[in-house]
Amino acid sequence: MTLKITQLQSVGAEVSGFDITQPIDDTLKSELISLWNEHAILVFRGQNIEPENQIEFSRIFGPLEVHPLQETTSAEYPELFMLVNEPEKEKYHTASYNGELMVGRLDWHRDLHYTGKPNRGALLRSVVCAEKDGLTGFADLGKAYDALDADTKALLEKIEVVYCFSMQRRHMRYVDLEGYEPGPDSPTKPADVNFPNFPDVAYPAVVTHPVTGRKILEICDQFLDRIIAPHKADLCNDEAIELLERLVAHTRQPEFHYFHQWNEGDMVLWDNWRATHNATGTKPGVKRVIHRTTIAGDATLGRVLETS
Ligand SMILES: [Fe+2]
Helix, strand or coil: CCCCCEEEECCCCCEECCCCCCCCHHHHHHHHHHHHHHEEEEEEECCCCCCCCCCCCCCCCCCCCCCCHHHHHHCCCCEEEEEEHHHHHHHEEEECCCCCCEEEEEEEEECHHHCCCCEEEEEEEECCCCCCCCCCCEHHHHHHCCCCCHHHCCCCHCCCCEEECCCCCHHCCCCCCEEECCCCCCCCHHHCCCCCCCCCECCCCCCEECCCCCCCCCCCCCEEEEEECHHHHHCHHHHHHHHHHHHHHCCCCCCHEECCCCCCCCCEECCCCEEEEEECCCCCCCCCEEEEEECCCCCCCCCCCCCC
């Protein structure tokens, strides 16, 4: 069986030419793992499979994590996390963007980034998809790092960036707030949605990928807050802020992005240590179901800061 690999427009690759419902031998498994490590974002189309198939396939890439939010996991399949747009839950995820209500729009982020120990990766499979909207974006921050100039790369080796968990988007310093208004039911504190208060977490501005050794720019919009002790890198506070603004703008360039428009049966697997992702959201009342499996991580990339 020969895999067909098609480079996506800028980053990531589409993989076809194998039957996911049949046993996958060790040669094919290592080929799939190599492709994942090489491209960070893999798309598999038309996989109208059973949850067992998704779970078994995901295990090729590492041990699976059971998601901590039990109400959203499947009772039958604890490794399966169900992302479902339902009217009674929608209100917490609804906000206004340029006067238009959108549900589930999310800024660029890594999953579990705020713990210092992001999971290795995840696989999403579309079970019911929205006719329009509802795209998931992926950004390859390995390629974003490669594209930086030598002076910036050298400067970033001396810098740690801090992420500050918040439920209030308007308190996040580096997200795009143009035209944004929270919804009437937008949570204001973590307890509103049964989340703990996560302490701040610091990351090296450049992380070495624990598996591939590739350098990754450790910058994403969501929760990005500040540079630790910028004077140690000969930066005053204004320069530190400008640097973060410049890095965020750098990661927003389309040449590092792939936006997936979902069809039923599509699967996207991404490396959460290298790629960030976002969601464009859907209009209120749109039914959408995604099954997600999560590949656990065994590396701690950030350090949790002491709370004072
Ligand atoms: Fe996410």
